[in-house]
Amino acid sequence: MVNSQVKEKKIYDDFESMLNNKKKNSLVTTLKLILISFFVVLSGLILFFAPTTIFSNKLFFKSNIEYFLEFSSLTNERINYLALFRLFLLISIFIYTITKNFSNIFTHKESTKKYIPWFVIYLLFSIVSVILLFTFFKQGTMHYYALSFISIPLLLIDISYSIYTYKLKRKTNPLVYKNKKAIVISISSRIALVLTFIIILSIWVFSIKGDKDDFLNNNIVHQFFVNMFSKKDTKNLFYIIMFFLIISLLVLGINFERIMLIASKQNKNTDTREKLLLYIALTFTSLIWFIRALFYKKSSDVIIADSPSKNYLYLIGLFFIGLIFLSYVLVNFVRKLIIKGVLLNTIFTGFILTLIWIVTAIVSLKNQEIIVTNITILFASLFSVISLLIYKFKTTNEPIYVSIFLKLIVSLIVSTLIINGLNALLLANNNQSFYNISSLLSLDQIFVISTLVLLFTFNIATIINLILTLNVITRKNKAMKEAINENK
8 A cells, every 4th residue: 555655646746857858848938939039029129120220321321331440530530440340349239238147048948937037138138139229329449349238248147047056956966066267257257358448448548638529630549559559570479479369268268167067078069069040040030131132222332243154153153052952851851861870960961061062152153243142152151051051950969079169150151141241231332342452352352261161171071070989889899899799
């Protein structure tokens, strides 16, 4: 009788545990979908209203983005500095809060309800940053100095969240969260980065004796940075190296806690894999906007082909891109052709993506027509992201290094789409700023080739992994044979 009651209680406890886990997973999925939805909608608003949100047209004369990145006069230079500061500060906050919020959902997978207040706070920061992109168009320097202080409440939220998470996880997962050093380094690096940012701005603004709006003329901070990046001498080279070294160390320190978790191998790193979906969602948003960017008014006089005969290369390129993508679909869905094994499937995916972007690079380098390059990039990006979705659908537990590489690849694809779309918009407004770079390659060619180089690196990494895996298997088989022979 007692044994029967014990069994019944165990069954009831198991059933209750299963229901609780199901509720937790359901809540995680809900928060994840809410965040992705907000990310897609807000990103779409930023891109579709790019003249206002990205180019800050309301700051310029007659709201004309023809003057964006145009530094011919001191007035235009000053406005462009303000526009770029506003853009990078608010976009950085938007992207940071969205991606951190997404990662935090998986960090608190076992205590999702407790995370909801933090979820709302980070989401509010994301929304506020986008609202400011649409509404903040002040001319005074001090207004932008005041805007920079938005980083302080965000810093305080980050610190309080880190401490809260550490205390909570120390109880639930003491083996992973037993060391305080990681959280101390992470918090210290965050404080150092924000303080450095605020101090440099403060010196820049308050070193001006007269009108604070005249922050470029006879300004020691401005002159220091101009000299550092323009004058070629040993001293400035040392400053540049130190500048990037300090920034790199601070970024490393901020992510130190996360690096330690990955290194411990006791963390599942679900967010690292799942975050790829967030990047893919942004890619689809960028693709929809990029199609719109191809048809901006007035752009026809800049991008219409001078000689239609050159379009044959573009058509051949599109044919090969489509053929490569079709082969990937067939291999993944035709039973007789399906590749088994995560590593081999990863190698094949990397090979297919590389072929697609080799064709894209050839079209980009051989062709001078912007519309042709843009259409090729459009289809290459579309087929690449669909291929990655298929890979993600087929592979749920890829290695961490693969997840990181895929996120970098998707980021470069998104960057290529956005840069080319923004260039089309600038050209539509008689602005050729993206062509004023000291390089043999155009900006779109640089991004296409960068994507290709990253894909080659990814392929090398997966092949090295294959060689190491085969080597381990060979050693194990050899050891087994030797053991069998000894027993005989």
